[in-house]
Amino acid sequence: MELQKDAGRRDKGIHYKAKRYVVIGDDMFYRTLEGLLLKCLGPVESNRLLHEVHEGTCGTHQSARKMKWLIRWSGYYWPTMLEDCFKYYKGCQACQRFGKI
Template sequence: MVTFRGDSSAPWFADFANYHIGNFIVKGMTSKQKNKFFKDVKHYFSDDPFLFKICADQVIWRCVHSKEALDILEACHNGPTGGYHDANLTAKKVFDAGFFWPTIYKDAHEFVKNCDSCQRQGKISQHDEMPQNLIQICEIFDVWGIDFMGPFP
């Protein structure tokens, strides 16, 4: 995967993939950018044709392009196991499915904000909530008692 910086169709992880597959490093980076690149690239590995990220807790996520990310968001939000949940839970479902991209939370919030079903339903207002009444729990010996009497002749 050889791409050039500034190529808008290139995925966000193109530089990491180029480094792992062919030892290509983008020319023209400052020393500060190179230090950041080498610090970040050690958390990624390639298994052709995919690039994976290893997190601090040793969970491995597959890196996805923004075009594929929309399909994944839709499946996690609208799919059979989706449930039209809020943005944070949708993002968690994406992580649980094993996918990663840097703008996942922003994209999930935008996706839920534009979901017609979610906007029509909205949240339940406090006025419409059912009141919660406590149920007093009563044990049998709170009401009745037993007295033991000693040996009879």
């Protein structure tokens, strides 16, 4: 009986999270609490966007949380965004070299 209750809670959690996503044409979007639609990106597109935000033409080697804010403000989303921003920021040699000065 306890196993069925636990499975029911998991199904409700998945159902609740799935309601936040919308498919329009061939693109998937994430719906924010404000009702805005953010385009979901795959691994290749997200890495390209991380590079552009952090080191691109106007890149100023921002911290991970600032990168996440800039990406969401630009209208993009993926579930592991903050973790990926931290990995990219920690892997940037220029940021690590001059980080404590």
